[in-house]
Amino acid sequence: MRVAILAHEQFPDRAKTALGVLRYADHDIVAVLDRDSAGQRVSDFVPDVQDAPIVEGMDDLEADAVDALLIGIAPIGGDLEESWRDDIRVALENGYDVISGLHSFLSDDEEFARLAAENDCELRDVRKPPEGLTVAEGIADEVDAEVILTVGTDCSVGKMTTTMELARDARAAGHDAAVVPTGQTGIMIEGWGNPIDRVVSDFTAGAVEEMILEIGDDHDYLFVEGQGSIVHPAYSPVTLGILHGSMADKLVLCHEAGREAIHGYESFALPSIPTYIDLYESVAAPVAEGQVVAGALNTSGLADDAAASDAVAEYADALGAPADDVIRFGTDDVLEALL
Amino acid sequence: MRVAILAHEQFPDRAKTALGVLRYADHDIVAVLDRDSAGQRVSDFVPDVQDAPIVEGMDDLEADAVDALLIGIAPIGGDLEESWRDDIRVALENGYDVISGLHSFLSDDEEFARLAAENDCELRDVRKPPEGLTVAEGIADEVDAEVILTVGTDCSVGKMTTTMELARDARAAGHDAAVVPTGQTGIMIEGWGNPIDRVVSDFTAGAVEEMILEIGDDHDYLFVEGQGSIVHPAYSPVTLGILHGSMADKLVLCHEAGREAIHGYESFALPSIPTYIDLYESVAAPVAEGQVVAGALNTSGLADDAAASDAVAEYADALGAPADDVIRFGTDDVLEALL
Numbered sequence: 173m174r175v176a177i178l179a180h181e182q183f184p185d186r187a188k189t190a191l192g193v194l195r196y197a198d199h200d201i202v203a204v205l206d207r208d209s210a211g212q213r214v215s216d217f218v219p220d221v222q223d224a225p226i227v228e229g230m231d232d233l234e235a236d237a238v239d240a241l242l243i244g245i246a247p248i249g250g251d252l253e254e255s256w257r258d259d260i261r262v263a264l265e266n267g268y269d270v271i272s273g274l275h276s277f278l279s280d281d282e283e284f285a286r287l288a289a290e291n292d293c294e295l296r297d298v299r300k301p302p303e304g305l306t307v308a309e310g311i312a313d314e315v316d317a318e319v320i321l322t323v324g325t326d327c328s329v330g331k332m333t334t335t336m337e338l339a340r341d342a343r344a345a346g347h348d349a350a351v352v353p354t355g356q357t358g359i360m361i362e363g364w365g366n367p368i369d370r371v372v373s374d375f376t377a378g379a380v381e382e383m384i385l386e387i388g389d390d391h392d393y394l395f396v397e398g399q400g401s402i403v404h405p406a407y408s409p410v411t412l413g414i415l416h417g418s419m420a421d422k423l424v425l426c427h428e429a430g431r432e433a434i435h436g437y438e439s440f441a442l443p444s445i446p447t448y449i450d451l452y453e454s455v456a457a458p459v460a461e462g463q464v465v466a467g468a469l470n471t472s473g474l475a476d477d478a479a480a481s482d483a484v485a486e487y488a489d490a491l492g493a494p495a496d497d498v499i500r501f502g503t504d505d506v507l508e509a510l511l
Numbered sequence: 512m513r514v515a516i517l518a519h520e521q522f523p524d525r526a527k528t529a530l531g532v533l534r535y536a537d538h539d540i541v542a543v544l545d546r547d548s549a550g551q552r553v554s555d556f557v558p559d560v561q562d563a564p565i566v567e568g569m570d571d572l573e574a575d576a577v578d579a580l581l582i583g584i585a586p587i588g589g590d591l592e593e594s595w596r597d598d599i600r601v602a603l604e605n606g607y608d609v610i611s612g613l614h615s616f617l618s619d620d621e622e623f624a625r626l627a628a629e630n631d632c633e634l635r636d637v638r639k640p641p642e643g644l645t646v647a648e649g650i651a652d653e654v655d656a657e658v659i660l661t662v663g664t665d666c667s668v669g670k671m672t673t674t675m676e677l678a679r680d681a682r683a684a685g686h687d688a689a690v691v692p693t694g695q696t697g698i699m700i701e702g703w704g705n706p707i708d709r710v711v712s713d714f715t716a717g718a719v720e721e722m723i724l725e726i727g728d729d730h731d732y733l734f735v736e737g738q739g740s741i742v743h744p745a746y747s748p749v750t751l752g753i754l755h756g757s758m759a760d761k762l763v764l765c766h767e768a769g770r771e772a773i774h775g776y777e778s779f780a781l782p783s784i785p786t787y788i789d790l791y792e793s794v795a796a797p798v799a800e801g802q803v804v805a806g807a808l809n810t811s812g813l814a815d816d817a818a819a820s821d822a823v824a825e826y827a828d829a830l831g832a833p834a835d836d837v838i839r840f841g842t843d844d845v846l847e848a849l850l
Contacts (some may be wrong), residue, residue, distance in 0.1 A: 291525040310744030310776050315639050373715045374708040403797035404651030408755050409715040409748035437649050443797050455794060458742035458782050 173363075175199040176233060176268075177244040177258055181208045183226065184217045188300040189273060190244025192357040194221040196214075202238045203227045205259060230262035236450040240269040242360060250275030260284060273356030273367075283397040297353055298359040299367045301379065305437040308377035312419040315388025317350075320510055321462065322398040323452050325442050326435055327407060329428040330470040331398045332358055334498055338424070338510070341503040345358035347511060349393040352383050354414060358397045368399060369410045376413025384418055393511065396420060402451050405437050412455065419460035422510055423452055425491065428470040445490035466509040467495030512702075514538040515572060515607075516583040517598055520547045522565065523556045528612060529583025531696040533560040535675040541577045542566045544598060569601035579635075581699060583726040589614030600625060607634040612695030612706075636700040638706045640718065649718035651758040652799055654727025656689075659849055660759035660801065661737040662791050664781050665774055666746060668767040669809040671697050672736045673837055677763070677849070678734040680842040686850060689731040691722050693753060697736045707738060708749045715752025723757055732850065735759060741790050744776050751794065758799035761849055762791055764830065767809040768822040784829035805848040806834030 177194070179187040194201055201224040204214055210228040214221065221334040227233065230241065241263035247253050252274055260278070263270050264287035272278045277297040279285055288295045304490060312319065320338070322331040335351060335358070342349035351358065353365030371379045380396070388394055396418045425448060434440040437470030443451070449464045456462040469487045471480035480500055488495035494509045496502070516533070518526040522545040533540055533553060540563040543553055549567040553560065554812050566572065570581065580602035594752065599617070602609050603626035611617045616636040618624055627634045651658065661670040674690055674697070681688035692704030710718045719735070725797070727733055735757045739746030739831055764787060773779040783789070788803045795801040808826045810819035819839055827834035833848045835841065 183578075308745040310773075310779060369711070369713040370710070371712050373710050373712045373749045373752060374746065376712045377745050402794065405755055405798050406647040406716050408798075409712060409752035410712045412751045413712060413748035416744055434649075440798065443702060447793075447797075451794060451797075454786075455741065455790060458786075459744050459747075461777065 173200050173240060174238045175240050175242050176203045176205060176230065176238045177201060177242050178205045178256060179244040180206050180253075180256065181371055182206070182245045183209060188246045189246065189347050189360060191218065191221065192332065192336070193242060193360055194218070194224070196340065197361040204244070205229055214262045220279070230259045235266070235429045236290055238268055238359045243270070243272040243274060246273065247354070250274055252278070252281070254389065261287060264288055264291055264293060267291045267293045267381055269296060271296045271298065271360060271458045273298050275299060291299065298356050298365075299370050301331045301367060301371045305371060305375040305379050305382070308381045308417050310387070310419070310459065311418060312381045312384040315384055317388045317391045317394045318382060318422070319394045319396060319418055319420045319423065320390070320490060321396040321414065321418050322424045322426050322468070323411070323415065324398060324401045325425070325427040326489055328435055329403065329426045329431065330468060331426045334424060334426050335395045335397040336361065336469040337498040338507060339478060339502050342393060342395075342507060342511060345507070345511075347393055349395060350387055350391040352387070352394050352396040352418070354380065354399055355398045368414060369407070373409055376409060377417030380414050380417030398426070402448070403440070403443060404434060405440055415452065415456050415462070416459045420456070420462040423462050423464045424466050424468055424510070425449065425452070425464050426468045426470070427487060429474055429480070429487070445487070449491065464491065465467065465492060466493050467491045468506060469495055469497050471497045471500055512538045512579060513541050513577045515542045515544060515569065515577045515580050515674045516540060517544045517580060517595060518583040519592075519595065521545070521584045522548060526584045528585065528696045528699060530560065530738045531671065531675070532555065532581060532583060532699055533557070533563070535679065536700040542572060543583070545569055553759065569598045577607055579610055582609070582611040582613060585612065590595045591615055591617070591620070600626060603627055603630055603632060606630045606632045608635060610635045610637065610699060612699060613636045614638060626749055637695050637704075638709050640706060641708045644710060644714040644718050644721070646713055647756050648718045649755070649758070649798065651720045651723040651727070651756060654723055657665065657728045657761065658723060658727070658733045658735060658759045659761045660735040660753065660757050661765050661807070662750070662754065663688050663737060663740045663765070664766040665740050665770055666743065666766045667774055668770065669807060670765045673763060673765050673807040674734045674736040676837040676842050677813050677846060681732055681734070681846060681850060684850075686732055687730045688734060689726055689730040691726070691733050691735040691757070693719065693736045693738055700799070707753060710747070712748055715749060716756030719753050719756030722820050733743070737765070737829070740773075741787070741794065742779070742782060743773060743818050744779055754791065755798045759795070759801040760813055762795075762801050762803045762843065763807055763849070764788065764791070764803050764808070765807045766826065768813055768819070768826070784826070788830065803830065803832060805832050805845045806830045807845060808834055809838045810839055
């Protein structure tokens with residue numbers, strides 16, 4: 173699929189979805205739209221991802237240049253920025269699909285819905301859960317694949333990135349591994365999945381189970397993208413639904429070096445690493461005996477590799493299991509514990 | 512409020528909502544509709560709840576006899592039984608509100624919506640979550656009230672009943688106690704609340720927190736109706752959202768005597784009672800330090816009081832805390848541990 177990514181005024185630092193897609197998706201990225209950086213290239217900002225020109229808007233692309241426009245940023249609140257309307261309109265008029273993870277659905281927008289119908293293209297709101305979800309049956313462990321789930325000490329510690337890195341490198345090493353995406357960026361990268369945080373709470377585990385059953389017999393390893401944290405004051409139900417719904421065999425505990433309190437909830441201190449292991453394993457056990465067998469530490473906040481290496485060693489020690497920063501130092505140690 | 516309760520062909524044994532409303536609601540129950548038992552009375556079947564005549568249908572009531580018709584039963588699947596349509600139609604034509612906990616919403620039914628508009632009355636679908644829900648802030652512990660939550664070893668072990676019994680008897684003893692309803696029967700009894708199992712999973716804890724904040728400064732004790740179980744393969748996210756969202760001070764562990772496996776998920780054995788205590792307390796702790804201080808045992812499956820008494824003693828022993836069957840033996844022991 174040939175894709176243009178909209179990231180106006182936010183590329184690259186505030187364009188997490190755009191970066192995830194550039195880094196991991198199997199799409200051909202034709203251009204990034206950012207009116208602040210038009211004329212430059214992705215590689216001028218980010219060295220280690222797919223390169224592409226940065227353009228002002230959809231009008232700068234040649235006819236039939238792409239198959240889809242992907243919204244690669246999210247404003248606070250998750251609503252559509254009206255300044256993006258022209259680009260979306262041009263995309264639809266050219267018959268390109270538009271892929272969005274916004275809270276407000278493009279398909280609910282009258283103009284977009286009309287244009288999509290007229291031009292026979294699709295508005296794909298990836299945060300809209302599919303119809304027909306139901307409660308879990310507790311049978312995800314019946315699939316052939318080994319199920320590996322990333323769990324976290326908090327939100328935004330690197331669960332999605334770790335999932336993608338591990339699956340990619342497992343495949344590179346010759347294993348048959350697939351990703352089970354549970355959030356908007358993961359869904360955009362993989363082209364399928366279910367936005368678990370938007371699912372009716374009764375169906376949280378069931379929505380995950382359904383995905384595991386769908387592809388679990390076709391692969392040797394499933395890497396399930398975790399969400400939130402079991403101790404998060406707001407998002408813990410999503411975390412537990414994925415833990416119980418996936419019936420994971422192995423857990424990878426993701427953490428950010430130096431994080432001491434829940435992000436955005438600073439009065440809630442993070443428990444110790446051994447406490448996390450105990451919580452995840454003991455809550456999982458009555459449904460499925462998943463064990464924390466490795467850790468992934470995000471050291472992007474540490475300036476030099478020596479400090480990062482020390483932090484990783486300390487984290488592995490607290491875990492009592494192999495750990496690494498999978499971006500800075502690679503996935504070898506973690507994959508060895510998993511595969 | 513004067514209420515008629517629809518319970519066709521299912522009163523009393525398969526009419527859990529009808530019985531809950533008869534037992535606990537502050538409504539004046541004018542009649543129960545059950546075409547199988549018309550001519551008899553509620554007291555012919557259930558001795559210890561509000562009495563009322565059982566009639567064939569809404570046509571048997573005098574003009575302006577009630578303010579609302581309440582659907583007191585749920586068919587498998589939760590959809591409307593077409594054989595109830597006449598009674599609902601008559602209710603609306605008379606200007607009575609209709610209160611329903613069905614999965615399929617009455618307000619989505621074209622005929623009912625039109626009749627309600629024409630007759631200036633309301634279709635109250637209690638399973639429809641309110642608009643404007645959002646994520647928890649982690650501040651439910653700021654209210655003045657002591658927050659007491661019923662948690663369970665499984666679904667259908669008596670959490671709603673225990674919540675209602677405890678709140679009623681606490682009030683009778685002179686305490687200022689209120690219920691925070693989280694399920695359809697509780698909402699129908701109390702006349703407000705939020706069907707937490709229908710809420711978007713990201714907002715599960717937030718929806719509970721919102722209710723606590725709404726009434727928590729107006730009472731000395733809040734009895735929060737729990738749902739599901741922390742080890743349930745399907746419903747655990749709902750349970751955890753209520754645990755973290757309520758930031759409960761005290762927990763009452765509800766269990767049914769003799770239950771050994773998750774109801775409907777028989778391959779999942781229940782863990783030991785001490786394991787439940789450890790799970791609930793250790794998962795709660797990073798958000799709020801709730802302790803299991805009492806237990807409620809449902810002994811309705813045991814024939815005689817002696818066997819029930821033995822089961823209660825054994826349960827209290829396993830808990831290491833006071834416990835009782837609050838229906839069979841009253842709430843004194845449990846309330847003493849709570850208030």
